[in-house]
Every structure is written in C-alpha cells, then in structure tokens.
Amino acid sequence: MGDLSPHFSRREFRCRCGCGTMDVDPRLVAGLEKLREQLGGRPIIVLSGCRCPEHNAAVGGAAQSQHIAIEKVQPGRAADIRAIGLSVVDLYRAAKRVPVFRSGGVGIYPGERFVHVDVREQPARWARINGRYVGVPDQYETEVA
Numbered sequence: 001m002g003d004l005s006p007h008f009s010r011r012e013f014r015c016r017c018g019c020g021t022m023d024v025d026p027r028l029v030a031g032l033e034k035l036r037e038q039l040g041g042r043p044i045i046v047l048s049g050c051r052c053p054e055h056n057a058a059v060g061g062a063a064q065s066q067h068i069a070i071e072k073v074q075p076g077r078a079a080d081i082r083a084i085g086l087s088v089v090d091l092y093r094a095a096k097r098v099p100v101f102r103s104g105g106v107g108i109y110p111g112e113r114f115v116h117v118d119v120r121e122q123p124a125r126w127a128r129i130n131g132r133y134v135g136v137p138d139q140y141e142t143e144v145a
C-alpha cells in the first residue's frame with residue numbers, strides 16, 4: 001500500500017539528489033496505476049520521478065524536462081520506469097495504450113532498459129539509441145505476430 005496511491009509511494013518520486021523535492025502530478029500516478037493494472041498487477045519500478053532543476057541538469061536532462069519539479073510551483077510530470085520481468089519493448093507498447101500517456105510523452109531507452117512516460121499536453125514519441133535521440137524504430141512500434 002503506497003502513500004500516494006494503492007501501489008506508489010512518495011519516496012519513489014522524490015528527487016534522487018537528496019534535496020527532498022517531491023511534487024508529482026496526480027495524473028502521472030493515476031496513469032502508472034492504470035499501466036500496472038493493464039500488466040496484470042506487475043510491479044513497476046520508478047527509476048527517476050521528480051527532479052529539482054539542479055539534479056535534472058546533473059543527470060543530463062533536457063532543459064524543459066517533464067521531470068523538473070519545483071514544490072508548490074510546478075509538479076513533476078514524468079517517470080522513468082521498468083516493469084519486473086517485462087522487456088522494455090513490451091513496456092513501451094503497454095504504456096502507449098494508457099490514455100494519459102498516449103496523449104502525452106512516451107520514450108524508449110533500450111540501452112538503459114527503461115521507458116519514460118509523461119503527462120504533457122501533446123503526444124511525443126522518441127527513442128534513445130547509442131546515446132542519440134531518434135524517432136522510434138518500426139520494430140518497437142509494431143506488434144510482432
């Protein structure tokens with residue numbers, strides 16, 4: 001039982017630099033609950049949630065990253081996630097089926113083995129391959145029969 005939602009806790013979304021920043025958009029948490037449910041209750045690990053601007057810069061995040069959170073000013077709207085026992089490609093495809101992520105941002109990081117989801121206002125898709133941001137290759141988009 002989490003203290004943010006049934007399966008997620010505040011500490012999972014807190015900035016990893018130790019500053020204590022934790023102000024998360026509730027739509028992000030609701031979307032992650034929906035994703036978890038869609039995966040049959042498979043646990044989702046949050047690798048990075050809220051980031052203060054300094055930590056975001058330190059980890060090489062985009063200047064306008066959806067992870068950036070400033071308490072009581074701007075909630076964090078992004079999470080980098082893994083699901084136990086699920087490939088990054090399957091997690092990417094599942095994330096795109098959650099309405100709030102489908103209309104927001106979903107990125108796949110095959111090398112780092114995580115998926116980024118966010119609740120921005122317009123759809124965005126990308127992949128990070130060999131250290132570069134590129135369009136999502138077809139083999140990740142398409143379900144294999």
Ligand SMILES: [Zn+2]
Nearest residue numbers: 015017019052
């Ligand atoms: Zn911080």
Ligand SMILES: [Zn+2]
Nearest residue numbers: 078079080116
């Ligand atoms: Zn991210």
